[in-house]
Amino acid sequence: MKHTLAVLVENRPGVLTHISGLISRRAFNIESIAAGYTEEPDTTRITIVVEGNEIEQEQVVNQLSKLVDVIKISDLTAVESIQRELALIKVKATIETRSDIINIVDIFRASIVDVNRETMVIELSGDGAKIDALCQVLEEDHGIIEIVRTGKIALARGPISAKAQ
Amino acid sequence: MIMNGAEAIIESLKNEKVDVVFGYPGGAVLTLYDALYQADFKHILTKHEQGAVHAADGYARATGKVGVVIATSGPGATNLVTGIATAYMDSIPLVAITGQVAVPLIGRDSFQEADIRGITTPITKHNYLVKKVEDLPRVLKEAFYIARTGRPGPVVVDVAKDVFAASVDYHYPSEVVLRGYRPLFAGNSETIDKVCEELRLAHNPLIFVGGGVNLSNSAEVFRELVDQTGFPVISTLMGLGSLPFDHPLFLGMVGMHGTYAANMATTECDLLLGIGVRFDDRVTGLLSEFAKKAKVIHFDIDPAEINKNVLAHIRVVGDINWSLPALVQRVKGISGELKERAQAWTEQVLSWQRDKPLQYERDPNLVMPQAVIEKVSQLTQGDAVIVTDVGQHQMWVAQYYGFRNSRSFLTSGGLGTMGYGLPAALGAQCGLPARQVILFVGDGGIMMNCQELATVANYNLPVKVLIFNNQTLGMVAQWQRMFYGGRYSHTGLRGNTDFVKLAEAMGVAGLRVTKPEELDNVLKEALATPGPVVVDIRTPEKVDVWPMVPSGAGLDQMILGGAEG
Numbered sequence: 001m002k003h004t005l006a007v008l009v010e011n012r013p014g015v016l017t018h019i020s021g022l023i024s025r026r027a028f029n030i031e032s033i034a035a036g037y038t039e040e041p042d043t044t045r046i047t048i049v050v051e052g053n054e055i056e057q058e059q060v061v062n063q064l065s066k067l068v069d070v071i072k073i074s075d076l077t078a079v080e081s082i083q084r085e086l087a088l089i090k091v092k093a094t095i096e097t098r099s100d101i102i103n104i105v106d107i108f109r110a111s112i113v114d115v116n117r118e119t120m121v122i123e124l125s126g127d128g129a130k131i132d133a134l135c136q137v138l139e140e141d142h143g144i145i146e147i148v149r150t151g152k153i154a155l156a157r158g159p160i161s162a163k164a165q
Numbered sequence: 166m167i168m169n170g171a172e173a174i175i176e177s178l179k180n181e182k183v184d185v186v187f188g189y190p191g192g193a194v195l196t197l198y199d200a201l202y203q204a205d206f207k208h209i210l211t212k213h214e215q216g217a218v219h220a221a222d223g224y225a226r227a228t229g230k231v232g233v234v235i236a237t238s239g240p241g242a243t244n245l246v247t248g249i250a251t252a253y254m255d256s257i258p259l260v261a262i263t264g265q266v267a268v269p270l271i272g273r274d275s276f277q278e279a280d281i282r283g284i285t286t287p288i289t290k291h292n293y294l295v296k297k298v299e300d301l302p303r304v305l306k307e308a309f310y311i312a313r314t315g316r317p318g319p320v321v322v323d324v325a326k327d328v329f330a331a332s333v334d335y336h337y338p339s340e341v342v343l344r345g346y347r348p349l350f351a352g353n354s355e356t357i358d359k360v361c362e363e364l365r366l367a368h369n370p371l372i373f374v375g376g377g378v379n380l381s382n383s384a385e386v387f388r389e390l391v392d393q394t395g396f397p398v399i400s401t402l403m404g405l406g407s408l409p410f411d412h413p414l415f416l417g418m419v420g421m422h423g424t425y426a427a428n429m430a431t432t433e434c435d436l437l438l439g440i441g442v443r444f445d446d447r448v449t450g451l452l453s454e455f456a457k458k459a460k461v462i463h464f465d466i467d468p469a470e471i472n473k474n475v476l477a478h479i480r481v482v483g484d485i486n487w488s489l490p491a492l493v494q495r496v497k498g499i500s501g502e503l504k505e506r507a508q509a510w511t512e513q514v515l516s517w518q519r520d521k522p523l524q525y526e527r528d529p530n531l532v533m534p535q536a537v538i539e540k541v542s543q544l545t546q547g548d549a550v551i552v553t554d555v556g557q558h559q560m561w562v563a564q565y566y567g568f569r570n571s572r573s574f575l576t577s578g579g580l581g582t583m584g585y586g587l588p589a590a591l592g593a594q595c596g597l598p599a600r601q602v603i604l605f606v607g608d609g610g611i612m613m614n615c616q617e618l619a620t621v622a623n624y625n626l627p628v629k630v631l632i633f634n635n636q637t638l639g640m641v642a643q644w645q646r647m648f649y650g651g652r653y654s655h656t657g658l659r660g661n662t663d664f665v666k667l668a669e670a671m672g673v674a675g676l677r678v679t680k681p682e683e684l685d686n687v688l689k690e691a692l693a694t695p696g697p698v699v700v701d702i703r704t705p706e707k708v709d710v711w712p713m714v715p716s717g718a719g720l721d722q723m724i725l726g727g728a729e730g
Contacts, residue, residue, distance in 0.1 A: 010344065021287055062469035066290075069291075
């Protein structure tokens, strides 16, 4: 089963190396990892999606917790949470096909962030399945040139923050 | 007080009550060595950085204090890697201070530049690169704190060359503020109650002691637990010395080269009380067969050890200095009851021990390695600090030296580092100048760091180096004999080196034993000699370590081999 972990770490050089190094040497199965600043300038929040059973997931949490720069880990799997990925999709677009692409973009509530004579770039945020669905339609009908996707980020609903959990 | 970065390091070492550092100078640490010189700080110059880091490790294991090693950038730092990994696997507190190229040169493939922080990330508890002199006092405070607290381990502090020379207004912080590091002392006391309930239900209980008891200096309370419960005890390699070898309930070492009684007791027990152990594969054999009739209770300071290899029915996470006294306290009231219920079982395991003790072939014409160890054990009354290298002799020492004291057996358990022994022994002797330090080492392992004989001579450290010279890499050859059709690929060392001459060339006295009748006198002479001595002991080539659990087999599948008698 997949677990989504919110990992709060010290915003210091080398922290990501420590985390990614640990994940690779312990042979943990990581689906995605996304990092960014938080409301506190000295704290970075990393969202890690890990695949494994309860025992494996416990090992991931325990091993990550041992890193000195890891402040707090909360498992968002069991709590109500909002989960998002961001994708930028560069799709083939001629003058003739543009309007169809715009229709698709509207249906998915995505937005067009760049247009030229041959391509369009579409931005979409949402859960992974929604992005997959858009990519599939665009690929089949128009052809995709390149895709970039972030790892998943997640935030619990309700008033309690990950650091207070 | 205004001083430069190098002086700030010396001040910090003094604040941490460091009495000796091991190291080797070089370009990036010139300023630091200048400060050592000016402060007249005690420094042991080894002949190789690897020697320095193992020496710091041996010092730490013998004394319980943090070992400190200094090396220069690039090759100096990378030469520490094996020693850092050795310390990491065995949870030994070390602080390694390495020089780095100056800040403007970092990342440009400069002369003697290596990313030692990146290199040591997987083998350190934590590491730092210091690029600003004002960070130095805090970083050193944290480094020592992290190294010795919680589950101990090595910490690398990489310091850019210009930082040593930069000036700083020195204040050593009085406390450490680390949001992400709060080592646990006391755990949940309700778990201790649960453990007590399980102890009362068990008919075939077994105490399984590991290195955690030695590392946490809790042998005394551990012995009390054994006496209060009356449960039989098995030990890992690293746990030896926690209980005196001749304690009536001690069954010896468990695992690949464990005793018959220890391995059978593990297979048959219905409760396994693991204390400061990590269920290494050399201990468990085939995991699915390990203690499969038992409920496992696991005491450890590191939550990540719980359920890593063996699933625990009850976990007791916390410092053993908290959990063991708490358990002993509760067990006191039910001591008689526990002993009564375990009595039949205890008699059974002790009968296994009586019926199938460790045995070896006693050929009157050969100097048997096991006999040498028994003799040394007898001559020292089990009271020496014993250091080993890695291989057959290491297992024989674990089996045949009668350890009486905690922290008296220094050996590379987890990493199995050949070349560890000699430098570790010299480090231990530096830390415990009044104690008898004896190194057992093979003719393979001694050559991996034999340059440190010169260090032993330079500082007149009275280490006794007993080389088991069987002209072969014994443990690998044993595996070749058993599993590779006797094809001895590159394990023969015949006629390579005259160890007596080698010792003498380095300034150490050299003795030799070729016949069994010489053994007694030569060992007595060696032990009575005030300075360092090397004894070249000619042992037979084809002797196997028995018993042995073949890899991938359960513990009860051990081959008794020559020990069958």
